Amino acid sequence: MSTETKPAYSPGLAGVVAGETSICWVDPNAGLAYRGYDIHEMAEQANFEEAAYLLLNGELPNAQELMDFGRRIAAERELPEPVLDMLRLLPKKMHPMDVLRTGVSMLAGFDPDLNDQSHDANMCKSIRLIARVGTLIADGWRISKGKDPLPDKNDLTHAGNFLYKLTGQVPETWQVRMLDTIFILYADHDFNASTFAARVTASTLSDMYAAVTSACGTLKGPLHGGANEESMKMLDEIKTPERAEGWMMEALAKKAKIMGFGHRVYKAGDSRVPIMREIARDYGNRIGKPEWVPICEKLEATMEREKGLCANVDLYAAPVFTMFGFPSELNTPIFAASRIAGWCAHVTEQHDNNRLIRPRSIYVGPALRPFPGHSSSTK
């Protein structure tokens, strides 16, 4: 029945190049660079605002530009009152990723530039979204626990303010430094699933809020951002380094997917793991909880030996967030609080040079057959 020859295809689009980008380079051999800057250097020296500015604008800010950018984000953090009212109406048990997705969708109605897809309007929307995604997560979480949202502390960096708004405590300088590093690690990763979802939505010339709503829904899944929540459940179950190998062998024997392992692009190691592992070690030593890293290391060694698979960043992010004091449901939203910068940069890049993203499929259903018609089917 087919009028065309059957084309080759790649399940899951593995290995398919779906576009060009100048935002981020993922090197399969464990490398990652934003606009040409190695994240290992950035993670040590930059803060999240610098990384977000770089992703959006293509170049690092000078001191004045960085200050202005930080001030613009700070000025946009507060949520419109109706959005806070909506957060109060949501079921208290709703997952924070679903709260975030709903909140982003509602915020669209309050953005005066919503339907202007020009570069300048997209930059304004990006700043509002970077500012408000953090607030949606923090305020949404506090409201779900029957608490009032806290006012911003604008003398803190974006990462510091986010920590304060979630916990109600002014964070230590080293905690802010750590979260800045984590936010830099998570800020972008070329055509990962959530960013690709955002770009597909943007490619129809739909707006940035619609694209970020798609991205939030995509990040939630445990094969992508949701893995850092699932990894923590696994580590909580394992409890001690001595139990790690046995736990892993049993899970592999059952052919289970082990969260925090494997990656579509990295086959020789995830570029972000060494930095996240050291953050986990440092945090553990500071607060007298050194056991998480040895558990993860034992899992890594067993997985390497049994299946040759490497750990991904979510394995070590999970215990770090636990040591920050966050419940595991917040792990993926914290990822989103950083990835919003990458999503916005990609939506802007897509709009600036757009072509509809619309792949084909191979039809494998029944061959053409005569429709029986109503008279014959009711006989």
Ligand code: ACO
């Ligand atoms: N646990 C057990 N087996 C695995 C795992 C895993 N975590 N990951 C891959 N495999 C297996 C696959 O089942 C496959 O086995 P098979 O050949 O017997 O069928 C083999 O390893 C090769 O798999 P890939 O083709 O490399 O996997 P793919 O690219 O399709 O999937 C993915 C990548 C989704 C990340 C996968 O590794 C996975 O499910 N990991 C667990 C979830 C996770 O940690 N996600 C976070 C990703 S990083 C991020 O989003 C920040």
